[in-house]
Amino acid sequence: MPFRRAHNNWRLCLRLEDLAQAGLTMRRHLQYPLLLAVLIATLAPIYWMLTISLKREVDQFAVPPRWFSFTPTLEHYSDAFLNRSFGQYLVTSIIVSVCSTFCALVIGTLAAYALARLKMPGGLNRKLSLWILSTRMFPPIVTAVPLFLMMRDLQLLNTRLSLIILYTGFNLPFVVWMMRGFFVEVPRELEEAAMVDGDTRLGALRRVLLPLVAPGLAATAVFCLIISWNEFLFALVLTQTDAAMTLPVGIAGRVTQYEIKWGVMSAAGVVAMLPILVFAMVVQRYLVRGLSLGAVKG
């Protein structure tokens, strides 16, 4: 590969070059300290919330901050989930996430299969895939107003059903796009063999293709769970009652109130965070692909 030397200000470039050169040679010695610094910067705030949720109030307000030496207590957890309504929010969050994920997976996988395997005329496969993806690109606030009015007219405000419907819709493009990618990677011959043996297309999908993409399906499911679990704007707009509120909305409602119970807040925060962390570890391998909707790799 030929190199162009098109530097106008060679003096400056030389100095920059030296600096960068030095940086690159130093990186061998720097990498472990750097690694440690990055990890601390990333994880310390999360750990701080964890400690607050386990501290008695005396320790919470201690100056200087107590990172390690405090007497742990679970009182904030029982306060949040037994005395206050956080238990109910948690149940709502679980129901809404699981149901919407299930619906999106069923509907979306069928569509993904059609887009990956069944050729339609006029390049429709590609066009539809792109269109489906593009529906995910709107800023959510754009559809918040009309969807609020729609749910109001359907008398679905303050119901879990409204959130299940909406989250199914939000997750669909994602499921279609991910699953289409997984399907395309499986060689066609495997299904064709099953069909020669007398299986129908959908039979081959169920018995041959789905088992092969099972890890991808699981990863997609986990992504949907995370997206639904974390969603905030629509839950805020559509649910205002304790019976229908999700965990994020419940937490936010308490944060912005005047008197803040930090222990309760953090306890709820930790509970909202834990399933996500577990899930994230499970899908690590698929993560970059999922977050970029497959745009980086293939």
Added chain:
Amino acid sequence: MPRLRRFLNAANKKGLGFRVSGFGSDRTLAYLLLAPTLFVLLALSIYPLVHAISLSLQITSGGAARWSLQNFGRLFSDQFFLAALSHTLIYALSALTLEFLLGLALAVLLNRQMRGRTFLRAGMLAPMMLPTVVVGVIWRLMLNPNFGAVNGTLKGIGLNTTALTWTSSPRLAMLSVIVVDVWQWTPFMFLILLAGLQAIPQEPYEAAMIDGSSGWQTFRHVTLPLLKPAILVGLLLRTMDLLRVFDQVFILTEGGPGFATETISLYIYRTAFRFSNFGYAAAMSFVLLLITNIISAFYIRILQARESG
């Protein structure tokens, strides 16, 4: 499975080939399978969009709605809207720049075989997977002026922190929300760029070494151009998210103090759900949609120009 494939190949060679794609019902089946998805997306994406357009073009006076461009006309004289617009742009640009530079530096420095890398990746995944509400809680705790870990630590090394009220200071509030976003999303940039770096083949580097180019030259003329698709995708996705920011700011500052961190999404939310002015909110959301579309079209054009060129 290899045995199956071998069998199929053998069958094909013996003239026992088959064509499954000739089924006439494939197309019908495709439409059937796609129908539920298309229905849901039409109902939850396209219909609301059309409804929003009609809302934005109507004003209600005295109980009766009539068609008007007034909602759009009002935009340009609304100080709050213009302020929210500029807050959003400042926020997006600062956070994007910081996340990109930090992410790139980390990806380049940590792109090599070493122990603890899986651990690093797992650790860095944590912030971006968290519910934004939890991120908000975490940083309310960290940045609390009196007992937060940030001020506590600064005090510990002997600094005066009385002026550092973070989210409740008009001057520091914007900085606070930017820092929080950088904390949460730099790992994303890092992971995308790292994936991009690892996809670069070894040959250009070997060629560069033979040509005797320095580390910086190699980075400038080999790594950066080959990394460009990953860079563009990372920037595109972050820009879209930053322009529509709502959750973090809502939890951290609620747009305050005063109006200091009010972004477009927050202002739209307030207009619609506090003041019930749905038409004006819809008009503003179209401006936001237009801005994000123009910017993403710009990115995608660069990306495509690269692929074809």
